[in-house]
Amino acid sequence: MRTSSQFTQLTSHLWVMQSALFATNSGVFLSGGEACLIDPGIAPETVGDIARFVADQGATPRAIVLTHAHWDHVMGPEHFPGVPVIAHNGYMRVLREHSADLYRQIDVWEAQAHICRMCPFMLPKPTYTFDTAMTLTLGDIRLRIFHAPGHAPDQCAVYHTESGTLWAADMLSDSEIPFAYSVNAYAETLAYLATLDIYALIPGHGAPTTDVAEIQRRLAADRAYLAELRARVTAAVAMGQTLAETIAACADMPLPCPCDDPTPHIWNVESAYAELGGPVEGAVGWEREWTR
Template identity: 30%
Template sequence: MSAWTDLGDGVFVRQSRCCQMNSTVVIHDGNAIVFDPGVLPSELSDLAAFVERRAPRFENTTLVFTHPHWDHVLGKPWFPLAATVAHVGFGDEVDRDAAEIEASTKKWVESEGEAWPRPFEAFTPALTLRGTIGVRIGGREMLVYDVPGHSPSQIACYFPDIGLFVAGDTLSDIEIPWLDGPPWVYRRSLQALHWVFEQEQVKHLVPGHGSVAHGRTDSYKRLLRDIDYLLHLEGEVGNAFTLGASLEETQDRLAKMSYVGKDAAYSMNDVHRANVKFAFDGLREQAEMRQDGRTKET
């Protein structure tokens, strides 16, 4: 099976063997926009050759990084003259996590039978973005949304002309919302995206991992499913917390929940368990703050 999917309108998706990570390429008028070029060295060479055939001038290529996790940030050396775009917080986050990115890269790339050819170098993108904003890159209008919850500096991008939504690590069919803090932050990001699916004619949704969703209805269903998961998680953790359960008891209790990727080959079991901890810690912090407030009043 080819790693490439042609979505029409100059949009191509290349799926990695590693974690089913997607790199999206948008070709328009001799320009190329490449989202999250990755993951394995052989795949990056294939990606670079593909782009070079369609956008032969190196300087007409723009790399967009949806967020600074290891599997999304490796491609820059394969596109040495390309412009780089990411969230304003990306540079600091990638700099802070460089050692961890290097270690994860080595581990995963070697487990796929390849060698990583160079040390990972943190970088600051040439163009940084924040908030909901429209930019013109590669000859196309692109709307950018802040979607924290999985990483503080994650963005999702929408091309209104061609109905393409590049979701970063949200709205996957093989991953649950993968939290890096309290669930409400992620839920608020999804609520903001609600308007994209409500108002725009989304033709394709490309998640960071897994299959492309086609059409507004299928895309919207992923959004509703992820909000449902988060509400369920928060509700169940809240019940356990109120009853005085410990974190471990809460995790054991919530292991019974059904969710995407439960017991799958690409398993979400550990992610779900970690999500329970983020929800639990959020409640504990709130309770401590309330306690502090009461102590100050008395």
């Protein structure tokens, strides 16, 4: 690995930059003088660093991939006018249902970060969307962008076959447990990822790694956690347990990485309870998080 200012070269075609905020990763795939940016952000100065890095490489930004419509992943495109934006076709549905929530979350963060704007932030609209997968040709390489739901219904991941590079969006972190909007979809997505040859892994938050044993450890740990979550919640629903009883029944579950805050696990239980047929009133878990 070589490091250039804040960027780390992870593979022959991929550079990664990590923001201090949530240890969020932004990526730049480079080939043949063309750049594909993954989730550039979050702060304006960070996006400026990304733009300068691409220019310093003598490259032209050809595409921006937004892995999903969570506020901390959508701040970049306004700094790259005219550059096509790629997202899953579920992205627009999230915007239709939650744009007010997203604007509110962004307002809160920008106020905390003392960011002053000349003109208001507008949520980016994708230029291209896809259903299952699409291929992006970038210089001499081809990137496969594919639907990877579970953390979010519109989440996509990016895979470069020749180098076994997986940009995993908000999955396979070493510092966050899975945030599972849908335990079923998340488990299915991880089962698919387990069929890929992965030699370089970049989570949306946390440490990228080229250690194959570590990549397999994260995959196995997150799959085991979701399997246990699904089994315990399924059993609780079958026994007619309430949501509170189900949360208690899942309280001693082993987590796939150290986590001081019990909240994400509790929200996982709540979301799984609703998904697996438990009776709930109104939004619970990650669905309710939109309105918090």
